[in-house]
Amino acid sequence: xxxxxxxxxxxxxxxxxxxxxxxxxxxxxxxxxxxxxxxxxxxxxxxxxxxxxxxxxxxxxxxxxxxxxxxxxxxxxxxxxxxxxxxxxxxxxxxxxxxxxxxxxxxxxxxxxxxxxxxxxxxxxxxxxxxxxxxxxxxxxxxxxxxxxxxx
Numbered sequence: 001x002x003x004x005x006x007x008x009x010x011x012x013x014x015x016x017x018x019x020x021x022x023x024x025x026x027x028x029x030x031x032x033x034x035x036x037x038x039x040x041x042x043x044x045x046x047x048x049x050x051x052x053x054x055x056x057x058x059x060x061x062x063x064x065x066x067x068x069x070x071x072x073x074x075x076x077x078x079x080x081x082x083x084x085x086x087x088x089x090x091x092x093x094x095x096x097x098x099x100x101x102x103x104x105x106x107x108x109x110x111x112x113x114x115x116x117x118x119x120x121x122x123x124x125x126x127x128x129x130x131x132x133x134x135x136x137x138x139x140x141x142x143x144x145x146x147x148x149x150x151x152x
Contacts, residue, residue: 001054002051002052002053002059002060002085002090002093003051003052004049004050004051004097005049005050005051005052006047006048006049006101007047007048007050008046008047008048009043009044009048012048012050016050016052016058019050019057019058020048020050020058020061021038021039022058023058023059023060023061023080023082024038024039024061024078024080025038027080027083028078028080031083038078042063042065042069042070042077043063045065045066045069046063046064046065046066046069047063047064047101047105048061048062048063048064049061049062049063049064049094049097049098049101051081051090051094059081059082059085059090060080060081060082060085060090060091060094061078061079061080061094062076062077062078062079062080062094062095062098063076063077063078064076064098064101064102064105065077066105066106067106067109071112072112073109073110073111073112073146074102074105074106074109074110074111074112075111075112075113075114076095076098076099076102076111076113077113077114079091079094079095079098081094091122092125092126095123095126096126099111099126099147103150108149108150109149110146110147110148110149111128111146111147112131112144112145112146112147113128113144113145113146113147114137114142114143114144115128115142115143115144115145116140116141116142117134117141117142117143118141120143120145123145124145126147127147127148128145128146128147129145129146129147129148130143130144130145131143131144131145131146132144
């Protein structure tokens with residue numbers, strides 16, 4: 001079980017920030033063997049969700065961007081879950097917590113993501129649909145996916 005905590009870069013405790021960014025780097029740079037700068041200007045604009053284990057270690061995270069920052073709609077991104085916790089439904093809980101916060105902050109606007117193509121089925125389970133052609137981002141195939149606003 002993880003506890004969920006929302007922060008901006010100005011409010012996140014330094015140790016949690018370090019662990020969160022290390023987890024992202026471990027997954028996006030090391031595990032996926034993709035040399036790129038994970039931290040970007042969007043981090044400064046976003047809300048960051050961290051999932052903490054009982055011992056206080058960051059085990060999951062994502063970034064939520066406001067409408068107009070990256071896409072016209074709000075957007076989840078940089079979604080990470082520590083490898084030992086995968087396959088237990090925690091990724092679903094992580095995304096659902098992100099979508100719930102998006103709906104609270106930006107009601108009625110849906111969501112748009114740039115998803116790794118291999119994760120299309122996972123995001124379809126969350127209600128997203130593919131919206132466009134596959135593209136390359138840092139050597140990894142991606143697709144845009146959107147989640148329609150409620151009632152649409």
